[in-house]
Amino acid sequence: MGINHVTALECVLCERQYDPDRVVYTCPEHEGVSGILEVKTTTTSSTTTSTPS
Numbered sequence: 001m002g003i004n005h006v007t008a009l010e011c012v013l014c015e016r017q018y019d020p021d022r023v024v025y026t027c028p029e030h031e032g033v034s035g036i037l038e039v040k041t042t043t044t045s046s047t048t049t050s051t052p053s
């Protein structure tokens with residue numbers, strides 16, 4: 001079980017990063033919705049792939 005923590009929103013076009021607290025899902029630098037923001041997350045994965053013998 002991993003908890004995804006949104007750290008930043010990064011534009012796929014200009015790689016500009018935005019604060020995830022501001023609910024913006026597109027980069028205002030581009031026309032319309034061309035500047036999609038990629039959600040950057042940090043996954044806290046504690047190795048749960050262990051198989052009990």
Ligand SMILES: [Zn+2]
Pocket residue numbers: 011012013014015016027028029030035
């Ligand atoms: Zn952009």
